[in-house]
């Protein structure tokens with residue numbers, strides 16, 4: 457008996473000793489992932505990059521914060537030995553809430569197989585949609601400790617939808633699809649935490665220049681930026697996310713909820729003075745109309761006409777002493793840049809506050825985010841008139857969130873925002889992308 461116990465202990469030890477290192481290596485579990493994101497100078501889209509397929513190929517994708525999922529062009533050059541379409545009524549089709557099941561006659565090939573379920577992938581820049589097969593394939597991205605990128609990790613069965621080559625029209629040069637981070641179970645921001653069992657949080661930090669990378673983190677902080685290794689996740693202001701019960705996608709099945717991130721803007725103040733607005737427009741009605749969402753596919757904040765006019769007029773009144781110059785479309789209020797002066801957080805102009813759940817919680821917009829330098833000499837208030845009956849009253853756009861870090865906590869349904877990083881003497885271009893494996 458004694459001998460056999462010893463023997464067992466010995467084999468257990470051997471097992472541990474020989475097996476353990478290889479299990480550890482193959483089961484490396486990242487706490488967070490990181491992607492670079494760069495502004496495309498001609499379209500003003502934010503373009504990120506992942507690797508997909510077997511063998512892996514790098515794919516450029518337009519970032520869509522409110523996008524429902526990853527979609528890529530499967531018509532042109534999709535070659536992969538691990539591509540697998542989702543069979544009708546499978547768990548994948550249920551997770552994706554697909555409502556359609558179909559046949560395809562010129563396949564089989566990626567994007568065209570029989571007995572597969574489909575979704576309605578959309579180009580949210582041009583607002584066009586199509587029907588496309590739901591599928592899975594390998595996706596590879598870099599892990600991070602919050603300070604540098606680390607080793608690459610793969611998700612073997614990452615769900616995405618096949619778009620078509622024509623759906624790429626209007627996207628930045630070289631882009632092969634869109635990276636949707638929206639409020640669905642199959643968005644990239646839901647699949648990564650599910651694959652590696654980390655917190656359902658992610659953050660975006662968009663750089664204002666097209667010369668350097670901003671950053672997307674999947675997972676919790678730290679989110680550390682040079683030059684002083686400042687962890688931005690420690691100093692965020694939070695506001696609840698609001699669910700819009702009606703889809704705001706260009707193409708959707710009836711009954712679908714919106715995948716966009718809405719926040720509860722209750723009012724707008726300029727230099728502390730309330731702007732008079734029709735507050736009905738600020739809430740979302742039963743048809744899903746109204747409210748405020750955050751968008752990375754809208755370069756400048758778009759406001760319903762009455763809100764737009766009220767905000768521009770109040771802003772102009774606050775700096776009525778400075779003479780205006782001819783407007784440069786699509787903007788209507790412009791000044792000589794040098795007449796505005798400059799501060800650490802951009803041109804010296806009135807502060808615009810989006811008042812949130814109460815008057816002490818606001819999103820403050822400084823000159824760097826409110827003003828757009830349209831040419832060498834002129835800067836304009838960077839908001840755009842969205843017309844009289846837009847679906848969403850305020851679409852808070854890319855220019856207004858650059859150099860601000862936004863963290864979305866899907867589990868707690870809240871969004872944290874940093875306000876301008878320029879105040880902390882850093883920018884979204886200051887994540888250290890040098891790998892530290």
Ligand SMILES: *[C@@H]1O[C@H](CO)[C@@H](O)[C@H](O)[C@H]1NC(C)=O
Nearest residue numbers: 559560561563564568569570
């Ligand atoms: C799908 O099934 C139809 C018959 O229903 C057949 O003609 C077609 O070749 C099949 N396509 C694929 C991709 O298998």
Ligand SMILES: *[C@@H]1O[C@H](CO)[C@@H](O)[C@H](O)[C@H]1NC(C)=O
Nearest residue numbers: 733734735736737746762844
């Ligand atoms: C405010 O907006 C709502 C929704 O568009 C509209 O029905 C209402 O007439 C507006 N109120 C005023 C005072 O303009």
Ligand SMILES: *[C@@H]1O[C@H](CO)[C@@H](O)[C@H](O)[C@H]1NC(C)=O
Nearest residue numbers: 603604682888889890891892
């Ligand atoms: C960026 O990270 C690398 C790898 O850890 C490090 O060697 C380098 O010094 C860092 N750069 C700066 C500017 O701190």
